[in-house]
Amino acid sequence: MIRTAVAAAALFALVPLAQAETLTVSAGPDAQERLQEALLDAQPGDTVAIGPGRFDLTDGLSLDVDRVTVRGAGPDQTILSFKGQLGAGEGLLVTSDDVVLRGFAVEDSRGDGIKSKGANRIVYKDIRVEWTGGPKGTNGAYGVYPVSSSAILIDGVTVKGASDAGIYVGQSERIIVRNSTVSQNVAGIEIENSNQADVYGNTATANTGGILVFDLPNLPRMNGGGVRVYGNKVFANDTPNFAPKGNIVATVPRGTGILVMANDGVHVFDNDLSEHATANVIIMSYRQGYEDANYNPYPRRVVISGNRHGRAGFAPGVEGGDFLTAAFGGNAPPVWWDGTGAVDALGLHVTDAVPVLSLGLALAAPTSSAKPAKVELNAPAAPRPAAVVLPPAMEAAAR
Amino acid sequence: MKRAGLALLALAGALFGAATANQPARVNDAAIMEDGYPAKLSDYGFFLDLKTRTPARRVVGYDLETPLFSDYATKQRFIYVPEGGQAIYDPKGAFDFPVGSALIKTFGYGAGAAFRPLETRLLLRRASGWVAIPYVWNAEGTDAVAKRAGTRLPVSFTDPSGTARQISYAVPNQNQCKDCHALAGQIAPIGAKARYLNHRGQLATLVKAGLLDRAPANAPRVARWDDASAPLDARARAYLDINCAHCHNPQGAASNSGLFLEFDRTNPVALGIGKRPVAAGRGSGGRDFAIAPGDAEASILIYRLRSTDPGIAMPELGRATAHEEGIALLSKWIDSLPAR
Numbered sequence: 001m002i003r004t005a006v007a008a009a010a011l012f013a014l015v016p017l018a019q020a021e022t023l024t025v026s027a028g029p030d031a032q033e034r035l036q037e038a039l040l041d042a043q044p045g046d047t048v049a050i051g052p053g054r055f056d057l058t059d060g061l062s063l064d065v066d067r068v069t070v071r072g073a074g075p076d077q078t079i080l081s082f083k084g085q086l087g088a089g090e091g092l093l094v095t096s097d098d099v100v101l102r103g104f105a106v107e108d109s110r111g112d113g114i115k116s117k118g119a120n121r122i123v124y125k126d127i128r129v130e131w132t133g134g135p136k137g138t139n140g141a142y143g144v145y146p147v148s149s150s151a152i153l154i155d156g157v158t159v160k161g162a163s164d165a166g167i168y169v170g171q172s173e174r175i176i177v178r179n180s181t182v183s184q185n186v187a188g189i190e191i192e193n194s195n196q197a198d199v200y201g202n203t204a205t206a207n208t209g210g211i212l213v214f215d216l217p218n219l220p221r222m223n224g225g226g227v228r229v230y231g232n233k234v235f236a237n238d239t240p241n242f243a244p245k246g247n248i249v250a251t252v253p254r255g256t257g258i259l260v261m262a263n264d265g266v267h268v269f270d271n272d273l274s275e276h277a278t279a280n281v282i283i284m285s286y287r288q289g290y291e292d293a294n295y296n297p298y299p300r301r302v303v304i305s306g307n308r309h310g311r312a313g314f315a316p317g318v319e320g321g322d323f324l325t326a327a328f329g330g331n332a333p334p335v336w337w338d339g340t341g342a343v344d345a346l347g348l349h350v351t352d353a354v355p356v357l358s359l360g361l362a363l364a365a366p367t368s369s370a371k372p373a374k375v376e377l378n379a380p381a382a383p384r385p386a387a388v389v390l391p392p393a394m395e396a397a398a399r
Numbered sequence: 400m401k402r403a404g405l406a407l408l409a410l411a412g413a414l415f416g417a418a419t420a421n422q423p424a425r426v427n428d429a430a431i432m433e434d435g436y437p438a439k440l441s442d443y444g445f446f447l448d449l450k451t452r453t454p455a456r457r458v459v460g461y462d463l464e465t466p467l468f469s470d471y472a473t474k475q476r477f478i479y480v481p482e483g484g485q486a487i488y489d490p491k492g493a494f495d496f497p498v499g500s501a502l503i504k505t506f507g508y509g510a511g512a513a514f515r516p517l518e519t520r521l522l523l524r525r526a527s528g529w530v531a532i533p534y535v536w537n538a539e540g541t542d543a544v545a546k547r548a549g550t551r552l553p554v555s556f557t558d559p560s561g562t563a564r565q566i567s568y569a570v571p572n573q574n575q576c577k578d579c580h581a582l583a584g585q586i587a588p589i590g591a592k593a594r595y596l597n598h599r600g601q602l603a604t605l606v607k608a609g610l611l612d613r614a615p616a617n618a619p620r621v622a623r624w625d626d627a628s629a630p631l632d633a634r635a636r637a638y639l640d641i642n643c644a645h646c647h648n649p650q651g652a653a654s655n656s657g658l659f660l661e662f663d664r665t666n667p668v669a670l671g672i673g674k675r676p677v678a679a680g681r682g683s684g685g686r687d688f689a690i691a692p693g694d695a696e697a698s699i700l701i702y703r704l705r706s707t708d709p710g711i712a713m714p715e716l717g718r719a720t721a722h723e724e725g726i727a728l729l730s731k732w733i734d735s736l737p738a739r
Contacts, residue, residue, distance in 0.1 A: 036548035036572050058551060058567075060709075062574035086551065087569045089715035095574070095581075095652075111680065111710035117655065118584065140710050141680020148655045164680050171655050216677060218668050219657040220649065246676050246683030246699065288675065291668050 020045040027053030035080075036061055042068045050104055052077040060088025060109075066096045069397070072104025075128035075158065082109040090115040090145070091129075097121055100397045107132055113159070115145040121390075122146055123397045124154045131161030135184045137242045142168040143185065146175075148221070151390055155179050155398045163242060164249050165190035166207065169197065171221035176388050177202060186243040187212045187252060188234075193224045198388040200231045208241040209249070209256035210234035210276075215263045216248060217286065217295035225264030225300070226385040229271065234258060235310065236275035241317075251287075253278040253317030262286040264300040267384050273334070274310020278317045279357075281307070283348060283377075284338035287364055297363060298340065301347040301382035309334045309354045319367045324357070327372065333357040339371075343379050350377040424455040428481050431501050431523045440519055440534040440543040445479060445503050449542055452505065452516070457482065459608050463595040465624040465637040468722040469506060470566060471558050473514060477503040478591065480610040486591075488602075488613045493588040500524040502588055507536075508556040517552055518570045519543050522580065522588055529586035531576030547573050559724065566719040575716050583650040594619040594662070595641065621662065624728060635732035636662050638725055642714065658689055671700055673739055679703075682711045692736035701730055 023038040023046060025031075035055060038048045044067040052073040057080055063070065072078025082091045091109030094101070094116040105128035106113045113129035116122050129143035143159030146152045147170040157180040159166030166185035169175050175197035181204075182188035188204035190212040191197045197213075204210035211234060215224045234257045243250040252259060255277025260266045261284050273280035281304055286297035313332030316324050324332040333355035337348065340363050350356050360371030427444040430437045437443060447453045454460060458479045466474065480486055484497035496502075501523050507516040516536045523530050534543035535550060549572035555565045571578075580586045596602055602614035621640065622633035640662035646653040647660040656677055659669045668674045671689030676682070676699055684702035691697035703713035704726050712718055 033548045033550065040547050040573055059549070059569065059572075060575075062572065062578070064574045064577060085709050086567050086719070087709050087716060088575070089709065093574070093578075095577075109710075110708060111682075111715075112678075117652070137681060139681075141678060141682075145678070147678070164678070168678075170678065216675075218674055219677060220654060244679075244681045244683045245685040246687045247679060248675070248677075290675075291673065 019043075020047070022047045022049050024049045024051065026051040027055055031055040032057050032059060032061075039063045039065075039068075039070070044068065047071055050078045050080075054079045054081055056084060057082050057091075058084050058086050060085070060090055060093055060111075062088075062093040062095070063099060064095045067098040068096070069100040069102065070104070071100075071102045074103050075105050075126050078104040079107055080104060081107045083107070085110045090140075093117070094119045094122065098393075099123070100125065101127055102397075103127075105130065109140050111140045112142040112145045113140060113162070115142070115147070116149060116152075117147050119146065119149050121151040121394055122149060122153070123394050124152075124157050125398045126156045128158040129162075129166075130159070131163075133161070135161055135163075135186075135239050135242050137163055137244055139163040141165075141247075143182075144168070145170070147171055150174055151394065152176070153390055153394050153398055158182070159188075160184045162186065163244065164247055165212070168192065169194055171219060174388055174390065176200075176390060182207060182210075184239055186239075186241055186249045188237065190214060190249070191224070191227055192216060193219055193221050195224055195226050196385065196388050197227045199227070199229045203233045205233070205235050205237060206239050207237045208239050208243075208254050209252040209259050210237040211258045212249070212252070212261070213259070213263050213266050214248065214261045215286070215296075217290040217292035217297070222292075222295055223264065225266065227263065227266045228385055228387070229258060229266070229268045232271045234271055234273050234280075238275070238277060248288075255279075255312075255315065255317055257281055257312070259284070260299055260302055262295075262297050262299060263302070264296070265382060265385055266299070266301075267303045267305075267382075269303070269306045271307045272310075273307055274312070276312045276334070277315040278313065278321075279332065279336040280309050280312040280334040280354075281352075282336045282338075284336075285340040285363055287338070287340075287361075289364060298346055299348065302349070303381045303384070304335060304350040304352055304377075305381070307352050309352060313357075320370060320372075324372060328355075328357075333374065337375060337377060339375070343375070343377055347379045347382050348377040349379050349381040351381075426455050426458065426479055426481070426501075428499050431479075431481075432499050432525055436532050436545050436547070438545055440521075440536075443501070443521075445477065445501065450540060457608065457610065458503070459605060459610055461596055461601050461605070463590045463641065464598045464621050465595065465634075465641050467590065467641050468725055469717045470554075470568060470720045471508075471556060471564075471722075472506040472517070472568075473508060473510060475505040475507075475514070475516075476590070478605065478610055479503065485612045486605075486610060488593065488611060488615065488618075490593055490615070490619060493591050494593075494611065496524045496588070496591075498524055498526050502591060508554065516540055516543070517554065517568060518546075520571075520576065522576075522586070529580070529588070531580055531586055532573060533570050533576065535570055546570055549573075549575060558720070564720060568719065569717060571716055578652050578716055579645050579714070581652055582645075582648075589645045590641065594621045598623075625724065631728075631732055631735055635729055638728060642725070646714065667739075671698075672736065680710065682706075682713070684711070690733055690736070693734060693738035695730035695733040698733050701726060701733065704729065
């Protein structure tokens with residue numbers, strides 16, 4: 001793997017640097033056309049430099065040229081405003097490889113903020129995506145949305161107000177999400193149907209749920225896993241769920257810290273978790289009906305260790321929540337498992353110094369059939385996934 | 400109203416066909432094949448007279464049995480295949496056009512002599528593959544200029560139900576052309592397939608004009624979406640195929656959705672039946688399934704077709720109006736599906 005990366009870097013070095021150009025776009029009239037034209041005119045190696053100021057845009061922008069850097073004057077300086085957007089499903093769409101997005105904001109896009117699809121080795125650095133009216137069901141779904149890609153670096157990104165997930169990585173592999181801040185989204189950070197992901201050094205607060213690791217059925221890419229969630233500050237994710245019904249995150253209870261669902265090899269460690277009305281950590285199966293022979297609805301080989309727990313479980317956002325708090329003397333345990341399947345067979349392992357609650361639910365059974373009880377998740381710990389290492393050029397682009 | 404529209408379309412088709420015969424003018428092959436994009440539509444020489452859009456030699460008009468809906472726009476479509484070349488027939492996918500071919504589609508409003516062109520989208524077959532570029536017409540309708548970044552045009556028209564509409568019509572940018580026309584990362588034609596062209600002898604006409612290598616008698620054919628005498632299922636599936644499946648297929652822009660709407664797709668969940676949304680966001684409209692069989696109103700698909708909000712509307716591009724007649728067809732189809 002390292003050998004390949006070096007070879008690729010050497011190949012790039014053969015391209016004369018003198019040919020790389022900077023296409024500068026300043027704020028002002030006709031921003032839509034001038035900015036889109038620059039994104040079309042850019043050649044591999046070029047930079048599209050977007051000046052400071054507010055760019056009022058009427059349509060989605062898109063980039064489909066490899067090895068282009070789109071750079072603004074800073075996430076509070078260069079603002080791409082899609083308040084007047086009339087078309088396209090996102091603010092900015094990237095469909096090419098080796099793209100660096102850096103130092104600008106996307107505000108009030110009607111759909112997703114920035115989507116990158118089939119865009120390998122993409123870097124999102126110092127980007128802000130925000131719906132400025134606060135959390136609302138009419139906000140776009142995802143803030144930063146890389147999907148169907150290999151090698152993704154999201155570093156220093158801020159997302160506020162997404163009606164689904166602030167930072168959402170789907171159906172991808174080799175992912176790092178770090179040093180980012182997500183708030184007032186339904187889900188802060190979501191890793192879905194993806195493999196080899198490191199989520200660390202982030203702050204997730206005032207979302208409905210802080211960090212989610214999911215696997216869903218009926219998708220081209222399933223059986224996600226190999227995810228490490230560590231060193232994050234996840235607290236007071238207390239925003240009422242404002243996701244449109246039908247979406248999976250609409251089922252996330254308010255006051256959820258980290259939620260692992262139907263995934264394999266997820267390690268949650270060394271996080272600061274507190275002030276979650278429902279639970280700091282939830283491990284669960286996919287609980288809805290589905291028709292997909294290739295899908296595994298169970299959480300497997302999940303390890304929760306070395307996390308620091310503050311207050312949790314004081315007002316669980318689930319049916320029978322009052323009963324739970326009463327039964328456990330005011331606070332439900334900070335770690336929950338839905339109780340579906342056998343601990344040993346699934347390889348569930350929790351060593352945090354807090355009690356664990358099992359809801360005692362059969363697969364897909366309604367929560368009204370819960371038989372809550374304390375439980376030990378004491379299967380032997382699965383080995384921790386190796387750290388995700390991205391190509392040096394990506395790390396260099398994020399410095 | 401609908402009947403009149405069809406008759407005019409047929410008439411237009413006949414006119415294009417007739418005008419093609421033995422025209423001496425040559426298309427500018429270099430403009431199609433060389434790098435870059437000529438500034439004006441006239442630079443290509445596709446038409447002897449741009450004002451009337453009388454086609455040049457080897458430029459042949461065609462239409463689709465079930466066309467893609469684009470804001471009720473009227474479309475004039477032409478195929479150009481250079482001298483000495485032939486498109487290779489394919490029973491399933493787009494015909495394999497030789498380098499130097501072009502697909503020319505002019506969008507506008509009004510019928511017959513009252514047709515007012517807004518934009519012409521070109522798909523040009525170069526040695527490196529297809530490229531796409533839109534041209535926007537001047538007010539006089541005498542020529543069109545390249546508009547790589549796309550634009551918006553204020554448009555007023557009367558829809559088939561007689562309702563006056565005013566919309567901000569979107570000319571796509573070059574990348575947006577690709578959003579719909581990309582198949583496994585390469586640009587590909589959408590409508591130039593046997594099953595859409597196989598009516599009124601169009602395949603034979605193309606063969607006779609020397610543009611296509613053959614027209615098998617058993618060529619497939621989609622139902623016409625608004626042909627009340629055709630089976631409901633066939634009409635709905637044709638509509639979904641042309642309007643949705645260019646994105647919603649395993650190699651298209653919506654591949655990650657797992658919702659695949661090609662005409663020959665059989666897996667019910669992949670078709671959306673009982674399928675929960677993945678990344679629909681507020682596009683779910685509070686509904687649980689893409690298609691709730693037996694219940695169009697509970698189906699996300701209908702909700703998204705009905706919307707013109709960019710965060711909800713499907714398709715994502717090329718639509719500032721809802722296609723009431725298409726929605727009615729698909730609603731009837733979904734209502735007819737047995738509940739599971």
